[in-house]
Amino acid sequence: MKTVLSILLLCLVLLFSFCAYQITNSEKGENVESVSWLPSTASEISYYKRFSTKAYEFTISETGFLKWAKEKNYKIEPINKVKSNHRYKLLLEKPYPDEYNYEKLEELRKGKAEVYMYYRMVYATKGYYVQDLDPGTSGGYVLLYSTTNNRAYYFWSAN
Numbered sequence: 793m794k795t796v797l798s799i800l801l802l803c804l805v806l807l808f809s810f811c812a813y814q815i816t817n818s819e820k821g822e823n824v825e826s827v828s829w830l831p832s833t834a835s836e837i838s839y840y841k842r843f844s845t846k847a848y849e850f851t852i853s854e855t856g857f858l859k860w861a862k863e864k865n866y867k868i869e870p871i872n873k874v875k876s877n878h879r880y881k882l883l884l885e886k887p888y889p890d891e892y893n894y895e896k897l898e899e900l901r902k903g904k905a906e907v908y909m910y911y912r913m914v915y916a917t918k919g920y921y922v923q924d925l926d927p928g929t930s931g932g933y934v935l936l937y938s939t940t941n942n943r944a945y946y947f948w949s950a951n
Contacts, residue, residue: 818842820884831860834944840883844950847880849914849943857920857937857944866935868920874900875921877936878947882912906940914938914945 821827824837830848833856839848852860861868899905900915907916916938925932933948 818883820880831856834860836943838880840880842883845883846948847878847883847946849880849945851941851943853942854937854939857942861920861922861935861937866922867924868922868935868937871916871919871921871936874915874917875919875936876913876915877934877945879912879914879945880947882947907938914943916940 818840819842820840822838824839825835826832827834827837827839830837830850831852834850834852837848837850839846841848858868893910896905900907900917903917906918907914914936916936919939920937921935923932923934925934929951931948931950933946935947936945937943938945
């Protein structure tokens with residue numbers, strides 16, 4: 793009986809250790825040439841992945857982006873007003889080196905600019921966008937593609 797309890801306790805400790813590792817472990821990269829989970833045409837890839845959150849951005853042609861989005865069944869729509877998304881840097885360590893620039897945001901709203909990006913967020917007025925959020929868990933994803941700088945910005949959270 794003691795042997796069974798010892799084995800059970802060991803299994804519980806291993807399971808707890810594995811779960812703790814998965815929750816706290818993160819993977820990140822900046823300006824990586826390629827990753828297995830993005831198309832081979834993607835470049836300048838930066839990302840942060842953790843148990844319940846993934847964020848990445850990458851350069852890709854509009855044609856390449858549309859093909860990839862179709863393969864992934866993302867129901868993207870053309871942008872018809874200012875859209876935003878979190879950047880992977882939002883998940884990096886704080887403090888953030890910059891804040892909002894309200895003048896640049898106003899230029900976007902007035903149509904004087906097409907893309908504005910800073911450390912935590914990106915805003916665009918030309919490109920493609922899809923948002924699929926679950927109101928019950930506050931989880932889901934946002935995907936934004938700027939045709940101005942040919943960059944895609946993806947952010948997913950489980951909650």
